[in-house]
Amino acid sequence: EAQVTQNPRYLITVTGKKLTVTCSQNMNHEYMSWYRQDPGLGLRQIYYSMNVEVTDKGDVPEGYKVSRKEKRNFPLILESPSPNQTSLYFCASSLSTSGGTDTQYFGPGTRLTVL
Amino acid sequence: GENVEQHPSTLSVQEGDSAVIKCTYSDSASNYFPWYKQELGKGPQLIIDIRSNVGEKKDQRIAVTLNKTAKHFSLHITETQPEDSAVYFCTSGGSNYKLTFGKGTLLTVNP
Numbered sequence: 001e002a003q004v005t006q007n008p009r010y011l012i013t014v015t016g017k018k019l020t021v022t023c024s025q026n027m028n029h030e031y032m033s034w035y036r037q038d039p040g041l042g043l044r045q046i047y048y049s050m051n052v053e054v055t056d057k058g059d060v061p062e063g064y065k066v067s068r069k070e071k072r073n074f075p076l077i078l079e080s081p082s083p084n085q086t087s088l089y090f091c092a093s094s095l096s097t098s099g100g101t102d103t104q105y106f107g108p109g110t111r112l113t114v115l
Numbered sequence: 116g117e118n119v120e121q122h123p124s125t126l127s128v129q130e131g132d133s134a135v136i137k138c139t140y141s142d143s144a145s146n147y148f149p150w151y152k153q154e155l156g157k158g159p160q161l162i163i164d165i166r167s168n169v170g171e172k173k174d175q176r177i178a179v180t181l182n183k184t185a186k187h188f189s190l191h192i193t194e195t196q197p198e199d200s201a202v203y204f205c206t207s208g209g210s211n212y213k214l215t216f217g218k219g220t221l222l223t224v225n226p
Contacts, residue, residue: 004158033213042121042204042218043159050212058213059116090158100208101147106158 002027004107006091012113013081021076021110023091031099032074033058034066036087037109043090049074050097081114088112117142121205121217129225134192136220138205141186145215147208148181148188153219154201162203163190195224 004025013019025032033048035058045058049068063085065077074093078085089110094102118141128134140148149164165172165179165188172179178191192199205217 031212035216040124040218043216045213048212056212092158097212098210099212100210100214103149103161103164104214106151106160108158109156 002105004091004093004105006089006107006110008110009108010111012115014115015082016080018077018079019081019112020078021089021091021112023074023076023107024072025074025091025093025105026072027093027095027105028071029093029095029105030071030097031094031102031104032068033092033099033104034064034074034076035090035092036060037090038087046076046089048099050099078112081112083114086112086114117145117207117209117211117215119205119207119215119217121220123220124218125221125223127223127225128195130195130197132195134195134199134222134224136190136203136205136222138188138190138207138217139186140188140207140215142207142209143186144211145207145209148179149206149208149214150179150190151204151206151216152201153204159204192222195222197224197226200224 034046035043047066091107092104096102146167151159
């Protein structure tokens, strides 16, 4: 089944404890992206990647890191999480490199709570 | 950067009625306008999209319209059903490697 998977689905952690949220897609998509969803704010893009080893900042990149060493994986790293990073996170992928002119397929989400 | 405004933020209709969600965008270079539906506990899923060379597109009970001059686009759902209840997002995209999302509309269809 073609899909985007994220792990973990739920995570409760404490301030300052490094964490990684994994994202994997099995559709051979070029473009991958991370979003956070907060009540009343919609989805805001954190980082995106047009291809392996090519990443760029979205609208809210502060406090996050990403890497794209393989086409299928795009992990999101929080090196020192803070309470304002408590949110619902979505990974997405699309076939073309542009991301902005193509259907994006979303994962099921990761609900992160930072105490 | 691009700004997408979406209204209303909540919409409640009776089953069988129509629902309309309206959005505006700011960047005249935007040329792709997909709509996503997010059901409770799930990720957003594309339901319909429209490109800037088209004024209207229809898929069964769902239609989208685009007015490039006014930078407006709208989603129309006819004969609403309880399974249409969800959060709907309008988005705009172009050549800048991203989609910009509206803040969402919570649609409730009452049986």
